[in-house]
Amino acid sequence: MKTLIAIPAFNEEASIGAVLANLASHHPLEHVIVIDDGSRDSTSDIAHAAGVRVIRHAINLGVGGAMGSAFKFAARNGYEALVQLDADGQHRPEFLSTLLDGIGRSDIVIGSRFAAGGGFRSTWARRNVQRVIAWTVSAYTRTRLTDVTSGFRVSGPNAILLFSEHYPVEYLGDTVESLVLASRQGLTISEVPVIMNERAGGLPSQSIFRATLYTGRILLILVLAAFRSAPPSVTAMQKRVKRESA
Amino acid sequence: MNPQILAIILSVAMFVIVLILLRFYFLPEKYAVIWLLAAIVAIVLSVFPGVLSSIAAFFGISQPINLLFVAGFFVVLLMLMQLSLELARTREELRKTVQSIAADMEKASNDDD
Numbered sequence: 001m002k003t004l005i006a007i008p009a010f011n012e013e014a015s016i017g018a019v020l021a022n023l024a025s026h027h028p029l030e031h032v033i034v035i036d037d038g039s040r041d042s043t044s045d046i047a048h049a050a051g052v053r054v055i056r057h058a059i060n061l062g063v064g065g066a067m068g069s070a071f072k073f074a075a076r077n078g079y080e081a082l083v084q085l086d087a088d089g090q091h092r093p094e095f096l097s098t099l100l101d102g103i104g105r106s107d108i109v110i111g112s113r114f115a116a117g118g119g120f121r122s123t124w125a126r127r128n129v130q131r132v133i134a135w136t137v138s139a140y141t142r143t144r145l146t147d148v149t150s151g152f153r154v155s156g157p158n159a160i161l162l163f164s165e166h167y168p169v170e171y172l173g174d175t176v177e178s179l180v181l182a183s184r185q186g187l188t189i190s191e192v193p194v195i196m197n198e199r200a201g202g203l204p205s206q207s208i209f210r211a212t213l214y215t216g217r218i219l220l221i222l223v224l225a226a227f228r229s230a231p232p233s234v235t236a237m238q239k240r241v242k243r244e245s246a
Numbered sequence: 247m248n249p250q251i252l253a254i255i256l257s258v259a260m261f262v263i264v265l266i267l268l269r270f271y272f273l274p275e276k277y278a279v280i281w282l283l284a285a286i287v288a289i290v291l292s293v294f295p296g297v298l299s300s301i302a303a304f305f306g307i308s309q310p311i312n313l314l315f316v317a318g319f320f321v322v323l324l325m326l327m328q329l330s331l332e333l334a335r336t337r338e339e340l341r342k343t344v345q346s347i348a349a350d351m352e353k354a355s356n357d358d359d
Binding site for chain 1: 265268269270271274275276278279339342343345346347
């Protein structure tokens with residue numbers, strides 16, 4: 001299976017070098033792409049020097065925009081699987097094979113911190129925020145999911161086709177909204193337990209107030225996602241695919 | 247005809263327009279909240295005009311309609327200002343993007359020689 005590892009990075013010069021060095025023993029670096037999302041530091045220089053492919057955005061588009069570029073690159077270059085990996089070292093490359101094993105059984109496989117077997121300790125507020133969001137998304141996708149905001153996930157060929165046409169750009173909502181979009185297009189989603197490192201920055205949901213705000217925003221995104229029709233670009237893609245197969 | 251009916255029709259129409267724009271991806275999430283809020287406030291005020299009168303009385307405004315004009319005008323001004331800021335940011339991003347593409351094209355044409 002031709003697999004691309006995509007690393008969205010915004011001002012990550014402190015950690016990107018170590019992440020790529022760590023990744024090198026698990027995946028060939030010519031099939032790794034760093035999407036420098038308008039960094040003002042030396043993120044893309046370090047990535048170039050490490051020998052990976054680099055896409056550089058002229059302006060900051062957010063993680064959703066960066067992943068959109070990654071999926072377009074994957075679709076154009078005939079990749080069958082795309083793994084999203086954080087640039088801050090939160091995701092451990094030793095779980096890559098665990099994730100990739102799930103492709104074939106489902107279109108998207110999420111590395112979950114909360115599934116049985118996964119290890120993650122966090123604050124009370126954060127755990128409950130995650131629980132509410134996971135419960136809502138599970139209801140949409142009719143699959144039991146525990147960690148829907150995890151960025152550590154692999155997309156199979158169908159998901160790459162879909163996401164190369166449309167990937168949600170909303171800040172912090174892209175992980176959740178993309179799952180709703182995929183499941184509404186008939187793609188299947190599953191989870192495997194993984195262990196993650198503590199990230200340096202931390203989620204913006206540490207105090208109760210911010211946790212509530214964050215949950216509210218994600219729930220609003222979910223309500224909108226359910227109410228919306230398929231994005232125009234996705235409808236056009238489906239027509240094209242149908243024409244070609246006819 | 248009771249003018250309240252016209253007010254209700256207009257505010258409900260505004261709400262429906264916002265929903266349609268949202269549904270077909272013309273209106274991004276970012277602006278959805280403010281427009282939905284505006285539409286809901288309009289519906290509440292048209293269905294229960296008493297709310298407007300009580301608020302006007304609280305501020306000592308004898309004609310409730312004047313409160314509507316002042317508040318409405320202020321909100322519209324704020325939204326216009328937000329639009330100006332957004333436009334300025336978009337222009338800046340466009341400038342950066344064009345300059346970056348131009349630099350890349352210059353580099354590519356040099357590599358060809």
